[in-house]
Amino acid sequence: xxxxxxxxxxxxxxxxxxxxxxxxxxxxxxxxxxxxxxxxxxxxxxxxxxxxxxxxxxxxxxxxxxxxxxxxxxxxxxxxxxxxxxxxxxxxxxxxxxxxxxxxxxxxxxxxxxxxxxxxxxxxxxxxxxxxxxxxxxxxxxxxxxxxxxxx
Numbered sequence: 297x298x299x300x301x302x303x304x305x306x307x308x309x310x311x312x313x314x315x316x317x318x319x320x321x322x323x324x325x326x327x328x329x330x331x332x333x334x335x336x337x338x339x340x341x342x343x344x345x346x347x348x349x350x351x352x353x354x355x356x357x358x359x360x361x362x363x364x365x366x367x368x369x370x371x372x373x374x375x376x377x378x379x380x381x382x383x384x385x386x387x388x389x390x391x392x393x394x395x396x397x398x399x400x401x402x403x404x405x406x407x408x409x410x411x412x413x414x415x416x417x418x419x420x421x422x423x424x425x426x427x428x429x430x431x432x433x434x435x436x437x438x439x440x441x442x443x444x445x446x447x448x
Contacts, residue, residue, distance in 0.1 A: 310344035310355055317362060332365045387442055390435035404440055411436040 317340055321333035336358035343355035384392065391398055394410040411432065418424035418432050 308352075308356070308359075310340055310352070313355070313359055314340040314344055317359070320362065326365075326369060329362070329365045329369060332362045336362050386438050390438040393432060393435040394439070396439075402439065407436060407439045 317333045317336050321330055321337060324330040339355045339358045343351045388398055394414050396410050414432055418428045420426045420429055
């Protein structure tokens with residue numbers, strides 16, 4: 297509430313805002329909130345020492361970022377909480393590995409083009425790892441012959 301009041305005030309007390317944000321940076325357990333507060337702190341301190349319009353605009357923006365993170369953390373969430381993410385099928389994993397869209401019908405030419413494009417960077421002769429290249433080839437095989445591979 298205090299941050300919201302400071303942000304909406306016409307002439308904000310930037311020293312007070314700096315103290316609040318420093319406390320948030322020191323006490324927060326959330327990584328995003330702590331990072332936003334640490335990034336806002338130098339600008340808020342500069343706004344407290346300087347009466348430049350550009351610095352106060354930047355400080356107001358940084359304070360807004362901290363407030364957005366606070367609102368995101370405290371806003372109610374709907375749906376199943378702490379639900380495990382849905383496991384991808386072997387075909388979806390292969391599409392993701394080759395950089396192909398999930399819901400589009402693909403031809404063999406599309407799959408081979410995507411494989412060649414991805415293989416250029418992953419080939420062991422070009423600095424890639426042999427395991428990643430083998431996984432890429434397996435992903436291409438899963439997409440070309442889907443009935444031969446079971447969901448894992």
